[in-house]
Amino acid sequence: MQEDYINIILADDDADDRMFFTDAFEELKITTKVKTFNDGVELMDYLHTDDAVFPNVLFLDLNMPRKSGLECLTEIKQSDKFNDMAIAIYSTSASEEDIEKTFVMGANIYIKKPNDFKTLKKVLQEVITINWQYHTNGLNKDNFLLRL
C-alpha cells in the first residue's frame, strides 16, 4: 500500500524562489503537498511541534537570516526522529567545498538553483522520482547522494 502523494517542505528566505518552487511542483506529474517557511527558525519551530508532518524531502536554502541551512542540517542530524527525511540543499552556490561539506554533514541531495523555470521543473522531477524509489523500495538512505 502506498501513499499517493509526496510531502515537501522548503525553507528559503527569498519570496520569488519560494513561488517558483511551489509553481514548479504544481506542474509535475507526481502529486505533491508543498509547505514553505521563510527561514530556518520558522522551519525548526514547526518540525519540533507535536503534530508536525515530516516531509519526504526537505529543501534547505543555505543562506538564510537567523538560522542558516547548515545550522538546520546540523540540528536535524542530531535527532533520530528525522531519520526518514531526505535532505536536499537548494542553493545558489555551486562551490565544490560547500557541496562536499553538506554531503558529509548528512545531506542527501545538492541542487544548484536553476536560472529558468523549465530546468527547475526538470530538476525537481528528477529529485522526486529518485527519492520516490528510495522511499518505496527500502533502499539504503545512508548511501543516497544526488547532485544536480
Add this chain to the structure above:
Amino acid sequence: MKLHLKFDFNALCRKVLDDKLKEHGIKHKILGFGEIELLEKLSDERLEKLSNELNEYCIEIVENQKSILVQKIKDAITNMVFNSDTNVNLKASAYLADTLGHSYGYLSNLFSEVTYTSIENFIIIQKIEYTKQLIINENLSLTEIAFKLNYSSVAHLSTQFKNTTGITPSSFQRIITKRRELIQNQTN
C-alpha cells in the same frame, strides 16, 4: 420485549474506523467512499495488525492488483541485479517476461504508469545501488565491480554512476568515509 433499531450505516462505518485508527494511535483522515488517508507512514507490522482488527468488522484493506505486479517486477529486477554473476548476459526484458508470464511491453507500460519511472531506469538505479554497497562494504575496485555487474567497461560503469548520482564513484567513496568519521567523532 422487542426493540426496533434504525441504523445509519455510513456513520457507523466511520465511527468504527475512527475508533480503531485512534486506538492504534494512527493520525488519519476519513475521506468517505471507502478511502482513508493515513497522515503517517505505517510499518508493515502495524499495518497488518490494523488489517486483522478491521477484518473482525468485515472491513478489508484492498490492495491494488497493479501494485502487486509492479512489486513483483521490482523484486525480479533486484534479484537479477544482485545475482548478476550467475545470470550471465541474460537480457532483462526476456528475463522479466519469462519470470512473470506477461509480455515485456505490458510490464513496461504498467511499471511506468505506477512508479513514475521506467523499468530501464529502475534497473540502472538498482545497479548503482549495488555498486555503492560494493564500494563501501566490500571495498571492491570499480574494475572488479564492472566485471561483476556485466558492464562492458569500467568507463561505462563510471559514466553511468556519474549520470545517475551527479558525483563520481571516488567522490562518493570519499564523502561516505568522511561522513562516517564525523559521526564517529561525535559519538566519542
